[in-house]
Amino acid sequence: MSDSRSEGPTRREAATARRREQILEAALARFVENGYHQTGVRDIAERAGVSVGNVYNHFPSKHHILVEVAELERIEFDRFRRLLAPSDPPASETLHRFVSEYVTFLATPENLILAIELTSEAIRQPDIGELFVANREGLAASLTSVLERGVETGELRADLDASGTARLILELVEGAAYRSLLGDNPVQRIIDDVSGFVSAALRKG
Amino acid sequence: MSDSRSEGPTRREAATARRREQILEAALARFVENGYHQTGVRDIAERAGVSVGNVYNHFPSKHHILVEVAELERIEFDRFRRLLAPSDPPASETLHRFVSEYVTFLATPENLILAIELTSEAIRQPDIGELFVANREGLAASLTSVLERGVETGELRADLDASGTARLILELVEGAAYRSLLGDNPVQRIIDDVSGFVSAALRKG
DNA sequence: CCATATTGAGCGAACGCTCGTTCAGTGTAA
DNA sequence: TTACACTGAACGAGCGTTCGCTCAATATGG
Numbered sequence: 001m002s003d004s005r006s007e008g009p010t011r012r013e014a015a016t017a018r019r020r021e022q023i024l025e026a027a028l029a030r031f032v033e034n035g036y037h038q039t040g041v042r043d044i045a046e047r048a049g050v051s052v053g054n055v056y057n058h059f060p061s062k063h064h065i066l067v068e069v070a071e072l073e074r075i076e077f078d079r080f081r082r083l084l085a086p087s088d089p090p091a092s093e094t095l096h097r098f099v100s101e102y103v104t105f106l107a108t109p110e111n112l113i114l115a116i117e118l119t120s121e122a123i124r125q126p127d128i129g130e131l132f133v134a135n136r137e138g139l140a141a142s143l144t145s146v147l148e149r150g151v152e153t154g155e156l157r158a159d160l161d162a163s164g165t166a167r168l169i170l171e172l173v174e175g176a177a178y179r180s181l182l183g184d185n186p187v188q189r190i191i192d193d194v195s196g197f198v199s200a201a202l203r204k205g
Numbered sequence: 206m207s208d209s210r211s212e213g214p215t216r217r218e219a220a221t222a223r224r225r226e227q228i229l230e231a232a233l234a235r236f237v238e239n240g241y242h243q244t245g246v247r248d249i250a251e252r253a254g255v256s257v258g259n260v261y262n263h264f265p266s267k268h269h270i271l272v273e274v275a276e277l278e279r280i281e282f283d284r285f286r287r288l289l290a291p292s293d294p295p296a297s298e299t300l301h302r303f304v305s306e307y308v309t310f311l312a313t314p315e316n317l318i319l320a321i322e323l324t325s326e327a328i329r330q331p332d333i334g335e336l337f338v339a340n341r342e343g344l345a346a347s348l349t350s351v352l353e354r355g356v357e358t359g360e361l362r363a364d365l366d367a368s369g370t371a372r373l374i375l376e377l378v379e380g381a382a383y384r385s386l387l388g389d390n391p392v393q394r395i396i397d398d399v400s401g402f403v404s405a406a407l408r409k410g
Numbered sequence: 411c412c413a414t415a416t417t418g419a420g421c422g423a424a425c426g427c428t429c430g431t432t433c434a435g436t437g438t439a440a
Numbered sequence: 441t442t443a444c445a446c447t448g449a450a451c452g453a454g455c456g457t458t459c460g461c462t463c464a465a466t467a468t469g470g
Contacts, residue, residue: 012439016445035329037242041430051447053432058445062430113328120325122387123318124240133387157405164398171380172373179372182327182338193369200362201406217465221419246456256421258458263419267456 020058023048027065028072032110036066036117063125070118070131076105077135084142091150092199098143099173099198100191106177107187116178140166147202156202169198225263228253232270233277237315241271241322268330275323275336281310282340289347296355297404303348304378304403305396311382312392321383345371352407361407374403 009017026048030039041062045052059065083098106112122129143166150156176190214222231253235244246267250257264270288303311317327334348371355361381395 010440012445015439019445035242035325037240038329040428042428052430053448054446056431116325116328119383120240120321123321124243129387136384161398161401164394165402167384168377168381168398168402171384172377175376175380176373178324179341179376182334189369193366193373196366197370197373197406201402215466217417217419220465224419245454247454257456258422259420261457 016058019048019050019054023050023055023058024065024068024072028069028114031066031069031117032113036121066121066125067127067131069114070128073114073118074131074135074138076111077139080105080139081142084139084146086145086149091146091153091155092202094146095150095169095198095202096195098146099169099195102173103177103180103191103194104187106174107180107190109181112177112181115174136167136170140170143169150202154204157204160202165202172198221263224253224255224259228255228260228263229270229273229277233274233319236271236274236322237318241326271326271330272332272336274319275333278319278323279336279340279343281316282344285310285344286347289344289351291350291354296351296358296360297407299351300355300374300403300407301400303351304374304400307375307378308382308385308396308399309392311379312385312395314386317382317386320379341372341375345375348374355407359409362409365407370407377403 023044027039027044030043030047033039034043041055042052044062044065045055048055055065059068080098080102083101084094087094106115118128118132122132140163144162147156147160147162147166151158151160151162172194176194179185180187180190228249232244232249235248235252238244239248246260247257249267249270250260253260260270264273285303285307288306289299292299311320323333323337327337345368349367352361352365352367352371356363356365356367377399381399384390385392385395
């Protein structure tokens, strides 16, 4: 009764949207648990508490589910972009905080495993690849402006290639996080290693 | 007639070994082309010019084929370990040569794709994971001694954590190479970026 | 040195399953 | 009454693996 007129979603539409999200979350969980190719649509349906057929009422194909899962990652990435947004503290401090947060994020197995799963799918599925690259580029762009700011204030090496360096830092963090998963190194050590390496590479000298 | 006595492999054994290698090479090619899970045993057999059944005369399972493919990678890695073996030139020069060669190797799509495929399988298949870690550790160890040598001769920062730094360098190279695949950046630029970043991080100051 | 027995590489149909996807039918909110 | 979320059986294709079989290369006994 309340909001059926004009805008607001009806009870039914709300329920539908909730179902969709349930399925998406179930898919995410299964992809992390068993990998994309090892996960069947039946697994997703079961985990979501829904029939196989109904999955196809909400998504046109298994592939599209993966695409939407990949889009979920972008939302996570926006958090890190906000962390890198223009602000007062010196660049090196912002940088350290970012490295710390990003490593911590990727050191959580489910986040890292999803990233690797997407990395691997991105090679052969163009739309996943594009999403993946776009995400990375956005993050790299934010990081680049932090570095540029650091160069301007004279805090960092003047001859720094901000854009290239930003990408290298991302790769450093991601690689280090992967190592922490397979070799289960403590997260704090990874953070310190990476931070130390990065600040050594960026300092004036 | 020649060597049937005592040791040497008979004609038959030689042919068998050759077939085995054919199948292995076919599998490698298919895994790179289409990915491990998207490749069927029939695809491997077809590419090798052999029947499905015969594949199972040479390998107990598809999984074991992957394991042997992963072992092939170690042979490649040995090449880089030799490059890092104790020698005369200054550490920074050895380092630069290594970075250059390793990036070039990984910038070849088939090498990188195989590495990613294995990375992704290593998460859920323990034996692949162990092989993978062992390979990386070996390379990291060789790189570590180069760095240690550089510290001893006073060429590199004295407070360097050689072991941790070695691993970071490897991750940097691998990450950068992956970026070159998805964004097709020129190899030489990647080499220069990485080399510059690394030498900045390691130099005294 | 020949005749014969043994081996195991090689084949491809077939097995039991799981896959992604479809669809006729049902119940319920609008 | 209409629209549609929802179900689950069914489909055809493909999966990894096994099977009974053939046949050339090898080992063995005379």
